[in-house]
Amino acid sequence: MAKEISLKERSSARFFTGLLFVVGLTYAIAFVLSLLYFPQVRERIFHPLSLAMLIRALIDFLGHGLIKLLYLLIAYQLFRLLGLIKKGEPFNQESPKRIRRIAYYTFGMAAINVIMELESVLSIAKWGFPYWGFWLNLIGFLLKVSETVFFGLGILIIAVVLEVGVRLQQDQSLTV
Amino acid sequence: MTIEINLDLMMVKRKMSLTELSERVGITMSNLSILKQGHARAIRFSTLDKICEALDCQPGDVLSYKKER
Numbered sequence: 001m002a003k004e005i006s007l008k009e010r011s012s013a014r015f016f017t018g019l020l021f022v023v024g025l026t027y028a029i030a031f032v033l034s035l036l037y038f039p040q041v042r043e044r045i046f047h048p049l050s051l052a053m054l055i056r057a058l059i060d061f062l063g064h065g066l067i068k069l070l071y072l073l074i075a076y077q078l079f080r081l082l083g084l085i086k087k088g089e090p091f092n093q094e095s096p097k098r099i100r101r102i103a104y105y106t107f108g109m110a111a112i113n114v115i116m117e118l119e120s121v122l123s124i125a126k127w128g129f130p131y132w133g134f135w136l137n138l139i140g141f142l143l144k145v146s147e148t149v150f151f152g153l154g155i156l157i158i159a160v161v162l163e164v165g166v167r168l169q170q171d172q173s174l175t176v
Numbered sequence: 177m178t179i180e181i182n183l184d185l186m187m188v189k190r191k192m193s194l195t196e197l198s199e200r201v202g203i204t205m206s207n208l209s210i211l212k213q214g215h216a217r218a219i220r221f222s223t224l225d226k227i228c229e230a231l232d233c234q235p236g237d238v239l240s241y242k243k244e245r
Contacts, residue, residue: 176220
């Protein structure tokens with residue numbers, strides 16, 4: 001059955017599209033301004049491109065774009081959660097689902113970070129594994145990823161606890 | 177659910193309306209209809225006690241077990 005889109009959902013979707021547009025516009029303006037005021041950036045842009053640089057730039061662009069998109073999706077879920085709390089229904093079936101989604105988006109961010117950082121970690125590996133910079137970079141990379149994963153796990157635990165709470169509340173309200 | 181509620185049958189037998197039963201048992205009409213329609217997840221012994229008292233019956237007259245196939 002097709003879900004009817006309410007006016008509130010439509011207005012929040014419009015708000016987030018607008019936000020996305022503003023973020024994109026800010027990036028474009030920052031890019032143009034950096035070209036105008038920092039000539040060294042201009043020189044770097046017109047460097048002869050190698051395939052490795054192009055792939056690196058593409059990975060960076062896609063990775064950062066996806067992370068920004070996930071941030072927006074998390075903001076959207078938080079926005080809807082606040083709406084539920086405002087309505088006075090924090091213990092309904094929808095809120096654990098939304099918190100669970102936030103956890104999955106956080107895991108997604110960790111996965112994107114892994115893909116993005118793995119390339120830089122491996123690029124140092126060519127100097128040899130005993131090289132101290134490799135281990136330093138690897139430890140930094142693992143710490144960065146595990147930070148996000150632990151954060152996601154914490155959110156997931158909150159979602160599971162809330163799910164149990166909702167079930168208990170339903171049991172209580174359906175006990176005659 | 178495999179536990180069936182035969183409350184409406186007992187109410188017909190005793191010629192008692194839902195309003196009267198809810199007044200006698202002391203639970204709200206909405207809770208009584210949740211029970212009657214089989215949507216309830218649990219029933220308190222105190223409620224069952226009052227229902228049996230009001231309908232002058234045994235718990236087995238109100239509740240029955242039906243094996244699922």
